[in-house]
Structure formats: C-alpha cells, structure tokens
Amino acid sequence: MGSPRLAIIIPALNEADTIAPVLKVVSAFGQPIVVDDGSTDGTAELSRSLGADVVTHEVNQGYDGALSSGFARADALGFDYAITIDADGQLPGDLIPEFVKRLDEGADLVVGIRDFVPRVSELAFQIMARKFYGLQDPLCGMKAYRMSYYRKLGWFDSYRSIGTEFMLFIVRQGGKLDQLPVPTAPRVGQARIGGNLKANYIIGRAAVIAFFKHFGR
Template sequence: MRSDNTMKVLIVIPAYNEELTIGSVVALAKKYGDVLVVDDGSTDRTSEIAREVGAVVLKHETNRGKGQALKTGFEHALANDYDAVVCLDADGQHNPEEIPLLLKPIIEGEADLVIGSRYLNNAHKNIPFYRRIGLWVLNKTTVLASGVKITDSQSGFRALSRKALESLELNADGYHVESEMIHELAEKGLKIVEVPINVRYDVPKKHKKNPVSHGVGVLAKVVGLIGYKRPLLLFSILSLISFAVAGVFAYWALKPYWSGGNVFLTQAIAAGIFTLIGIQLFVAGLTLNVLARMVRE
C-alpha cells in the first residue's frame, strides 16, 4: 500500500540482530509503502521474521555497517523506480505512524531530504544526559561541515526524494552516513527540512555499541569530512587553538618580567613554537582549500 495515489514509496529498514522488534516495525511501516529490510549480517532470525511479516529482504553476508546497508537500500529503490524512500531504524525507537509527516514535504515538492527531529517537539528531553551532550557536539560539527542549520543531524528517521537518491554518492560505512548525507545534498543545492518526531528509548537492545566509543568514532569521521570538504574551516580552527596556546605560554613567560624579573625562556620558546604552528596550519588550510576547489571544479 502506498502513501498516496501517485508516489511510489519504499521504506528502507537497515537491521542488525533485531529479531525482537523487526516484526512490529515492518507491520506498522507497510501501511505507508513497500518495505525493504536490509539485513546487515544478522546472526539471529531478523531476516526470517521480516519476510514472514511481509517485507522484502536483502541480506549482507557480513556486518558492513549502516552506511552500506542504506546504500544497498537506495540502489534497490533506484533500480525499481521508487519516487521516495523513508529510512527507519529497526529497533522500535521510531514510530512508523509518523511516516506521512516525513513524506508530506516531499509529496508537496518542498524538500528533497526531510529529517525527523527530536528537538522540534522537546522529545530530546527523554534522551539520557550523556547522549544529549554527544549529540550536541555531533550536531554542531555537522552544521560546520554542511553549512545547513540542522537540529538533529544524527536522526535515522528521514525521507528522501528520487532526486536526492540520484544525487548521493555515499562513502560512509557506519553511522556517520547521516552527517555525510546532509553535507552532500546541501553541497549540491538540494533543499533540506526537518519535521518534529517522537522517539522511544525503552526498547530492547538499545545500545549495540559502547555509546562513548560510538560517538567518538562518528565525531572523528565528521571532523574528517570537514577537513576533506572544508579544509580552510578546519585548519583555521586548529590554527586559532594553536595561537591561543601560544598566548597562554606568552603570558606565562612575560608575567615575571612585568613584575621586574626575568622572562621565562622555556615558556617563551613554547609560545614561539605554537605561533609558528598556528601560522603553518593557516597556510596549509589556505593551500588545501584552493586544491579542494580545483578538484570540485
């Protein structure tokens, strides 16, 4: 069943060992479109249950990461002439009944990427505090990378138009695919909007990975994306940090001199070294920025 009479919708659900929740997620989602479950190397009954409930299942033989699972789903959508794709997590955190909210801006031609945001209706208050801090950092770095003001860059509940699918050239394997998607579509001038969604956190197996290592890993990938796509921004930030450290050492070195004593030589040398590092970082950023522009052109 499709969400309207003209648009052909595919609901892509990447899944890894989600036998406890995949059945209910598929059952609720299939009211709004065809359902494709991309089983990313599960060792439990995820694929079997998804098929029994009515989903098409594509399975990776090994766990290749969420980014690769989504790429498989997007390729299937393009090959089978779908007009829009909705991405939905398999763990039950997202409410499939909200799928029409994400599709509406695409159906009306108002957006190419619609992100379900936990921050637009205060649903983020249910997020554990330590995760809120991590999400804030990831949101800010994604905004820096993409130049698009997004409140919930890491939300996996999102919808894409066919134009967006045809424009994507994803390289991400893991969870930083969400940030890469935003940056890539923004760079190509496609319109990105957010709609409010609700999220549940009382779901089984809600943490498959250590949240700290997971967050650091995603952050490293996003920072790398900034360095590759916007090197002047990244190197300017690093340069300012180096200059700030140089300023601290300079103050430390000169403080006794202002009181009638001698300059601390070691701290003065450190200030000079960090000043040179800051200059070199800024020059490197300028150089890489020119090269990045040449490559893109």
C-alpha cells in the same frame, strides 16, 4: 500497501525482537526494504514473512553499509522517495505520511529532530551542522529523501558518515530542506552502533571527516 513511490529502508542487525511491530506500522505507507546486516537471530526470515523486501549481508557491513545497500536496492526498484527508519522501534513509523507530505510539497530532504540526543559526540556534530547548514539533528535515523539526488550523487556513503554524507550532499546542492520533530521511545538493549565509548569514537570520526569534506568549505 501505500504509494509505490516510497521505499522505507530499515537497517537491521539481530532485531527479531523489535522489527515486527515496526514493519506492521510502516508497511501501510510504502515498501519496506530491510537490510539484514549479518543477523543470526532470524531477522531476515521474519522480515520477509511480513512482506519486506530483504537485502542480506552475509558479513556485517555496519550501519552505513546497510543503508548503502538499502538505497541501491531502492534505486534499482525505481522508487521516487526513500525514508530511513530504525528497526528497534525508537522512531515513530506512523509519522511517515507527514514526511511524504513534505516531499510532495517540494522538499528534497526531510530530517527528523529527536527530543533528546544520547551522546556528547552527537551534540558536537549537531553544533557544527546547525552552524553551517541549519540542520538541527543530523544524526536522527529518520530522514526522507528525493531519490533523484541519489542518482545524481551515485552512492549513499563513501566514508562511514553515520548516514550523513547523502544528506549533506543534498543541502550543498541547494536542495530544499525541511525538518520535523519526532518523539523517540527508549531503546531496549544495546544500541546497534555499540556501547558509548565505541559510539562516541565512530560519531566523532564521522564528524571530523564531515567537517573537512563539507563544513569547512
């Protein structure tokens, strides 16, 4: 087990086929907190058997709901840092030490930059985030945070932000931002957020709300 300072938050919905290799990599660097968001395939049991702290949703609450529960659990356990990573194996868990190093060096937020974005709506969100805050890839699922900012805000998400509300809060509070390229592997099966039409709607909605809440000020 790595530093007890670090919680590794992993939202998961029916990821029994992919989560084991993720947990085997990331467990070397901190405490995995898997949020089982209504899975029916044994994701929770498998994750627990591999040493994860598991938060279970009996009813699916969506990506932001899962992350919100993960951050609440990390706060309750007193972690100093938290990093998010997906359960599908697309993001490189072996880069976690580099994210932590940058937090140790003074960053308050470290955001991954993927080598591609799969949707038009994500590109639109990127353009806004770059213009207003210099964020290269606001929707990357791999981000590291200083938990003192979570305690200042009091929550992770309040408007289904696709994991961006807390990030934008840190930047607007003047927190030090760092960004790190992360290679991405192809997704096996349908993305957790849904097919392209549904995903573009969800991301587009979050972008519009974020614009009025953050970017437009």
